[in-house]
Amino acid sequence: MDKVFKLYESGLVYYPFEGTYRAINSRKCVSFNLSDVSTDEMMDGLHSHCIDHCDSVKGRKERIRSVMKRLRYLVSLKCSLKESMSGSMNIHQILLKYWGYSSFRPVQEEIIRSVLAGNDTLALLPTGGGKSVCFQVPGMAIEGLTLVITPLIALMKDQVENLRKRGIPAEAIYSGMSRREIEISISHIHYGQTRFLYLSPERLLSDWFLEMIPSLKIGLIAVDEAHCISQWGYDFRPPYLRIAEVRKLLPGIAVIALTATATRTVVQDIQRKLEFRKNNLFEKSFERRNLAYVVSKDENKHDRLLKIFGNVPGTGIVYVRNRRKTREIAEFLRKNGISADYYHAGLQSSERENRQNRWKNGSCRVMVSTNAFGMGIDKPDVRVVVHIDLPDSIEAYFQEAGRAGRDEKKAYAVLLYEEADILDARHNLELSYPDPAVIRQVYQSLGNYFQLAPGTGRDLVFGFEIADFCRQYNFKPVIVYNALKFIEREGFISLNESVGNPSKLVFIARKEDLYKFQVENARFDPLIKMILRSYGGIFTEPAFISEAELAGRLSVSQNDIVKALNYLQQQQIVEYLPKSDQPQLTFSSELIRAVDLRISPEHYLNRKKDAEKRLEAIIGYTTSDKSCRSKMLVSYFGQHEAGRCGICDVCLNRNRAGLSELDFNNIVEIIKPLLKQKSHSLGELIAACRNISQAKVIKAVNWLAENDKIEIVDDNLFRWSG
Numbered sequence: 001m002d003k004v005f006k007l008y009e010s011g012l013v014y015y016p017f018e019g020t021y022r023a024i025n026s027r028k029c030v031s032f033n034l035s036d037v038s039t040d041e042m043m044d045g046l047h048s049h050c051i052d053h054c055d056s057v058k059g060r061k062e063r064i065r066s067v068m069k070r071l072r073y074l075v076s077l078k079c080s081l082k083e084s085m086s087g088s089m090n091i092h093q094i095l096l097k098y099w100g101y102s103s104f105r106p107v108q109e110e111i112i113r114s115v116l117a118g119n120d121t122l123a124l125l126p127t128g129g130g131k132s133v134c135f136q137v138p139g140m141a142i143e144g145l146t147l148v149i150t151p152l153i154a155l156m157k158d159q160v161e162n163l164r165k166r167g168i169p170a171e172a173i174y175s176g177m178s179r180r181e182i183e184i185s186i187s188h189i190h191y192g193q194t195r196f197l198y199l200s201p202e203r204l205l206s207d208w209f210l211e212m213i214p215s216l217k218i219g220l221i222a223v224d225e226a227h228c229i230s231q232w233g234y235d236f237r238p239p240y241l242r243i244a245e246v247r248k249l250l251p252g253i254a255v256i257a258l259t260a261t262a263t264r265t266v267v268q269d270i271q272r273k274l275e276f277r278k279n280n281l282f283e284k285s286f287e288r289r290n291l292a293y294v295v296s297k298d299e300n301k302h303d304r305l306l307k308i309f310g311n312v313p314g315t316g317i318v319y320v321r322n323r324r325k326t327r328e329i330a331e332f333l334r335k336n337g338i339s340a341d342y343y344h345a346g347l348q349s350s351e352r353e354n355r356q357n358r359w360k361n362g363s364c365r366v367m368v369s370t371n372a373f374g375m376g377i378d379k380p381d382v383r384v385v386v387h388i389d390l391p392d393s394i395e396a397y398f399q400e401a402g403r404a405g406r407d408e409k410k411a412y413a414v415l416l417y418e419e420a421d422i423l424d425a426r427h428n429l430e431l432s433y434p435d436p437a438v439i440r441q442v443y444q445s446l447g448n449y450f451q452l453a454p455g456t457g458r459d460l461v462f463g464f465e466i467a468d469f470c471r472q473y474n475f476k477p478v479i480v481y482n483a484l485k486f487i488e489r490e491g492f493i494s495l496n497e498s499v500g501n502p503s504k505l506v507f508i509a510r511k512e513d514l515y516k517f518q519v520e521n522a523r524f525d526p527l528i529k530m531i532l533r534s535y536g537g538i539f540t541e542p543a544f545i546s547e548a549e550l551a552g553r554l555s556v557s558q559n560d561i562v563k564a565l566n567y568l569q570q571q572q573i574v575e576y577l578p579k580s581d582q583p584q585l586t587f588s589s590e591l592i593r594a595v596d597l598r599i600s601p602e603h604y605l606n607r608k609k610d611a612e613k614r615l616e617a618i619i620g621y622t623t624s625d626k627s628c629r630s631k632m633l634v635s636y637f638g639q640h641e642a643g644r645c646g647i648c649d650v651c652l653n654r655n656r657a658g659l660s661e662l663d664f665n666n667i668v669e670i671i672k673p674l675l676k677q678k679s680h681s682l683g684e685l686i687a688a689c690r691n692i693s694q695a696k697v698i699k700a701v702n703w704l705a706e707n708d709k710i711e712i713v714d715d716n717l718f719r720w721s722g
C-alpha cells in the first residue's frame with residue numbers, strides 16, 4: 001500500500017488516517033508519494049519549501065536539518081521493511097537477519113511456533129532466558145503491528161532503542177509524554193510501518209487509544225511482566241486488568257504473555273485474567289547450574305563484603321534497601337580499594353546513564369544500588385550479586401540474584417543477614433499497611449491539595465513533593481508514602497519517581513501569531529529569541545531545554561524562566577513540560593469521594609496476608625539450612641523435580657561429609673525408614689547398609705547428627721528427627 005507523506009511547514013509529518021486527513025494545524029503542506037519519488041528528489045523539494053518564512057539563516061538550516069532527519073528516518077524504515085514484509089522469511093531467517101543468531105535457545109522455538117499457530121501462549125522463562133525474542137520474532141513474522149504492554153518505562157525505552165538498532169521500526173507511548181509527542185509517535189506508526197508499539201498499561205483504555213485501535217492493524221498482543229496482572233503476584237498493577245477489555249476489541253488476535261517470576265497460582269491467574277481461550281504454558285527450568293546461592297548470617301556485613309570482593313574477582317552488584325545506604329556502602333568499598341559507584345532512581349537520568357555505562361564497560365567494578373538497577377541491563381559477566389538487606393519476596397530475590405552469571409560461567413548470589421533484619425522486615429510490612437481510615441484521609445487530602453473536584457482528574461499528572469504535602473496536612477511521611485502505595489495498588493493513582501525526564505518545550509503557535517505576541521508582549525521577546533537561537537528544530541518537535549542555561553544567558557533567575565514559560569504555555573505559544581526531578585503523581589481514574597474509596601476489610605486483609613506469606617517465604621529461605629538453596633527457590637515456582645545443585649552453601653556443607661552424593665543418598669535411603677520406625681544403634685545401621693563400607697556409614701551418620709537430622713537418644717541409640 002502506498003502512503004502519501006505530507007510534510008507541513010512546521011516539519012511535522014502527518015498521515016492519511018483511515019481515509020481522512022487529521023491535521024494538527026491547518027498550515028500549507030507538501031505531499032510525497034514515497035513509491036514514486038526518489039529520496040533525493042524529495043529532499044530537493046523540501047529544501048525549496050522549508051526555507052520560506054525563516055527568520056535567520058541559522059534557524060533555516062536548523063529547521064531543514066531537523067526535517068531531513070525525520071524524513072531520512074521514515075525512508076529508512078520503509079526500505080528496511082520491504083524485505084521482511086514480503087512474507088517470505090521464516091522465523092530462522094528472521095532470527096539470523098535481525099538478531100544474528102543461527103538457532104533458538106531451548107523452548108524459544110516452541111513458544112514462537114505456538115504463537116504463530118494463533119494460540120494464546122504463556123511463557124515462563126527465568127531472567128536472562130531470552131524472553132523478548134519470543135514475541136519479537138513472531139511479531140516480525142506476523143502481518144500487522146505487535147502491541148507490547150510493559151510496565152517499566154526504562155525497559156520500554158531500552159527495547160525500542162534495541163529494535164531500532166536492528167533496523168526494526170518501533171515506538172513507545174507511556175505516561176509523561178506530551179500530547180504532541182504522542183501524535184508524533186502515532187504518525188510514525190502510520191507512516192513508518194512500525195512493527196512494535198510499546199504501551200504502558202495505564203494508557204490502554206484512554207479514549208485516543210481505543211479510537212485508534214481499528215486503524216493500527218494489530219496482529220499480536222504481547223504482555224510482558226505478565227505477573228503484574230495477578231493480585232496474587234508480588235507486583236500487582238491494576239491497569240493490567242484492562243488488557244482483557246482491549247482483547248474484546250481485537251477478536252481472534254492471539255496474546256503472548258511472558259514472565260520470569262510466577263508461582264503456580266499466578267500462572268493460573270494470568271491465563272484466566274487474560275482470558276486465554278485454552279490454557280497453554282511453556283516453561284524453562286528455573287535451575288541455574290552455574291550460579292551458587294549462598295546465605296550467610298553475619299554480624300559484620302561490611303567485613304564480609306570485603307571478603308567476598310577479595311575472593312571473587314570480576315564485576316558485582318550490591319543491592320541495598322535505601323538510597324542513603326547505596327552511597328555509604330559505595331564509599332566504604334572505595335575506601336578499601338574496591339572500585340564502586342552507587343545508583344538509585346533519585347539521581348538525574350544523565351547521571352544514572354553515565355554510571356550504568358561505566359559499570360557496563362568495566363571501568364567501575366561494583367555497583368551499589370536499590371532495586372531500581374538492573375532491569376533491562378544485560379551484562380553477561382556479572383560474577384557476584386550480594387544482597388545486604390532482606391528482599392521483600394523470593395520473586396524479587398530470584399530476579400535480582402539471577403543477574404549474576406548470565407554467561408553460564410561460575411557466579412555467586414550471596415544474601416547477608418542478621419537476626420535484626422528479620423524483625424525489621426516484619427515491622428516494615430506492618431507499616432506498609434496503614435489503617436484504612438488513614439488511607440482514606442490521605443486520599444481525600446490529595447484531592448484538596450491538587451484542588452480537584454470529585455469526578456475530575458483522570459489522566460492528570462502532577463509534580464508531587466511529599467514533604468510539602470505532609471507539612472500542609474500534618475501527616476508523617478512514612479505513613480503518607482505507604483498510604484499512597486496502597487492507593488496505587490488499588491489503581492487510583494500511579495506514582496512515578498524513577499523517570500528523570502528533562503524539561504521539554506515545543507512551539508505550537510503559528511508563525512504569525514507568535515510574531516503578533518512578540519510585538520504585544522515585548523518583555524518576552526528576549527526569552528523567545530533566546531530559545532529559538534539555542535534549540536534547533538524546536539518548531540518541529542519537542543526539544544530538551546535547560547531552564548538553568550536560559551537563565552544564565554539572560555541573566556535572570558531560573559524561577560523567572562519557569563514562570564515565563566508557564567505563562568507562554570497558558571497563552572498557547574508553547575507547550576512546556578517541566579522536568580521531573582521530583583516524583584510525579586498521576587490520577588489513573590477520576591477523583592472519587594473518600595467515603596466511596598472502597599477498601600473492604602477482607603480485601604485489605606487478603607492483601608496483607610499475601611504480603612506476609614511472601615515475606616515469610618523469603619525468611620524461610622534465609623534461615624533454613626536444611627535443603628539445597630537452588631531446590632528451595634525453584635520449587636517455590638512450582639518446579640519440584642529439580643535436583644540438588646551441589647554448589648550452594650547447604651550442598652557444600654553436606655559434601656563436607658566427604659561422601660559422594662550417590663553414597664550419601666543410598667545410605668539415607670536405607671537408614672531413614674529404620675530410624676523413623678524406632679531407635680537403632682550405630683552397629684545395627686552399619687549392618688543394614690550391607691554393600692556400603694563401615695567408614696562411609698559412620699561419616700553419613702555423623703553428618704546427619706551434626707545437622708540435626710538424627711538425634712542421639714540414651715544408650716547410643718539414634719532416631720530420625722529431621
Ligand SMILES: [Zn+2]
Nearest residue numbers: 628645648651
Ligand atoms: Zn544446592
